[in-house]
Amino acid sequence: MLIRLLRTHLRPYHRPLAAVVLLQFVGTMASLYLPSLNADIIDLGVARGDTGYIVRTGGWMLAVSLVQIVCSVAAVYLGARTAMGFGRDVRAAVFGHVNRFSAREVARFGAPSLITRNTNDVQQVQMLVLMSCTMLVAAPIMSVGGVVMALREDLGLSWLMLVSVPALAVALWLVIRRMVPGFRLMQTRIDTVNRVLREQITGIRVVRAFVREPYETERFATANADLTATALRTGRLMALIFPVVMLVLNVSSVAVLWFGAQRVDAGAIQVGALTAFLQYLMQILMAVMMATFMLMMVPRAAVCAERIVEVLDTDSSVVPAPRPVTEVSAHAELELRGVGFQYPGAAAPVLRDVSFRVTPGTTTAIIGSTGAGKTTLLSLVPRLVDVTAGAVLVDGVDVRDLAPDELWRRIGLVPQKPYLFTGTVASNLRYGNPDATDDDLWAALEIAQARDFVEAMPEGLASPIAQGGTNVSGGQRQRLAIARALVRRPEIYLFDDSFSALDLGTDARLRAALRPVTADAAVVIVAQRVSTIVGADQIIVLENGGVVGMGRHDELLDTCPTYAEIVASQNTAGVPA
Structure with missing residues (x-):
């Protein structure tokens, strides 16, 4: 459902999306080039005492950093415009489709649920589009490019990547797959809270006339507590992601320094190359972490997209005629x-x-x-x-x-x-x-x-x-x-x-x-x-x-x-x- 919704409503934005991909590619490649330049300064400039080389290479680093900054800012700007336009189009599509519903379809979904689907649900998918433009494009480029550049610095430490990256990915997958049912239930709980709140506000005169404020307060408290409990369960799983990421990140850093120091001592690798390898490994893991942020959003966005598409796929029981009559001769009959x-x-x-x-x-x-x-x-x-x-x-x-x-x-x-x-x-x-x-x-x-x-x-x-x-x-x-x-x-x-x-x-x-x-x-x-x-x-x-x-x-x-x-x-x- 999510892929279908994105494919349908992102079609008008293929040019801005292509520009975002290009800008992210250039910016990410620039960031991947920086550790290599830093390694050259350490191994070729500092080790030899060549101040001129250090200045020239440092100038290149500043120029590459400027390119990275410009590309990142432009990509975020275009990505934000694309995401906002996508959200606008989906809301308009849902609103226009609901306007064609008969009373039967409106009663089937309920006004509170239709409002939630056209506001909160669309916003969740819109945020996924925004994060995709800023993170998802850069993550695979940085991962693949980081692996290539790290191997270029030293093949002997490559086994560390083969251990740390899959370990992080598997750990995150085990956590995230348990979050999907929680996100689906959370959207239902939001519908319930909106329905109860709408009923109480609309029927406030009846509530007060029958002195039912305590009962209605309890009813809202129950719906609110159910939403809170569901959000807390999902939030605990979400909170578990960051310790897992930091654990793998820190253990990997220690492992690179430990085994890298032994290779430096053996003369198999220089200090600058070891520093660059560590930076590339961190970039790879950061790319995995960025993908993790996306994976955290995908389950909830998928649930929301499912609810949006359910509305868009529901045909009205009142269907216009294929060839409608537009002129009649009778009057007031x-x-x-x-x-x-x-x-x-x-x-x-x-x-x-x-x-x-x-x-x-x-x-x-x-x-x-x-x-x-x-x-x-x-x-x-x-x-x-x-x-x-x-x-x-x-x-x-x-x-x-x-x-x-x-x-x-x-x-x-x-x-x-x-x-x-x-x-x-x-x-x-x-x-x-x-x-x-x-x-x-x-x-x-x-x-x-x-x-x-x-x-x-x-x-x-x-x-x-x-x-x-x-x-x-x-x-x-x-x-x-x-x-x-x-x-x-x-x-x-x-x-x-x-x-x-x-x-x-x-x-x-x-x-x-x-x-x-x-x-x-x-x-x-x-x-x-x-x-x-x-x-x-x-x-x-x-x-x-x-x-x-x-x-x-x-x-x-x-x-x-x-x-x-x-x-x-x-x-x-x-x-x-």
Whole structure:
């Protein structure tokens, strides 16, 4: 998964990556040349007392060091730009893909997990790319070059490399392979902490209303403790790496000095060559250590890449048509033909054999007990989810065949839980139509019975709205959501229990103001309150996912026991809208 993610999203950066490799190669070769020059100064300059040779060779060392510095700085700069661009592209890809998900896929992953995958997980892979550009390229060059240069200085000590390098590599591999399950579990624990925290912050009113702060504190403490315990177990393994590296490094240094001193004493090697050999061995081991840093990051990045690719590989259950219809002749018509919907793996369908038609200028109301499938039914029209049986037709065309933009342009949806975005009143209303003028916004607010409270705000249309609309009341939030749909001026209005937070007087005034605006549109209203739908041209009564009644208010009182029971329970029979 990691290789696939890197190969896909690093393809546009092949030129910067090639430049990084070249710069790292030049810089590493320059660093490998320095110990040899240092050995020449000791063996040829100091031993002979040739000051001129020392100065000339020292000048070459300064020049080589300058090349190394320039190449390293340039490589790190290009590597950082490449890594940041890679992270940007992956985040954009994940965000764009998630935006195409239906409600089913979003519910499957969960919002906290999707946020973690697009932030923390992408950052882990991005850091791997950055470290690869700065370390991984240099490590093999330094290892191979160091071996060649060390053998050039003295073959007699080469056995030390054959012992120390494999010993370090094996020891590190034994530690790192135990870290992979820990990193995978850690990402899951992060998801859990994010989920609990999100639930507690979002539902803070419920928590306080039921005095559940101690319980929620304990629940978060449990999730936090699980994450901490997993991180500590993985951290202990990570901490073990450094002592292992230092042990092998120091033992190797002692061994080189011990056996090298014997060869110097025997005249088989000069002091400068021994010094160079020691430096090359240290460079080789440092290269192994740099590769170790990469190996420490690879397991976690691999887990994160697996989670990212899982999102990218998940296809939406709402798929655009191969040849979408972009032009239709009908206007403001909605029809459901034998519609059924069943969640994957569910024992029974949520909806079954639902059929009705909404014509221009008419209002159809949907009512039923909780769990009857009203919201699911309304979600099928804008394709938040797709039918599993039957068909939904907008203006005579199956919504699955319509171009998505064409479908959504014709629909104005006010969801059951209205959501407002961080910004202003105006920016939220223009979500329905970015080109709407201030006059259009005030007209929509007037119809939605929201003009009075918006005018009372200190800055009017420019008044700030907090995330989710938490700085306005539930009724105000509903009215702003209705105004947002009105600004769009769609052909089909879908109101999903959008009047529940309004008092009866405001409800009646709003519906009266809506009539002239929706005179040429198809209107579908899901409601729990009979007074909201009593004047509808057609009322659909749902029970256990099926239609048990269809007609006007007076007809259903006589023909549909379920509807009569709902009316009786609310004591509104015969009360006009």
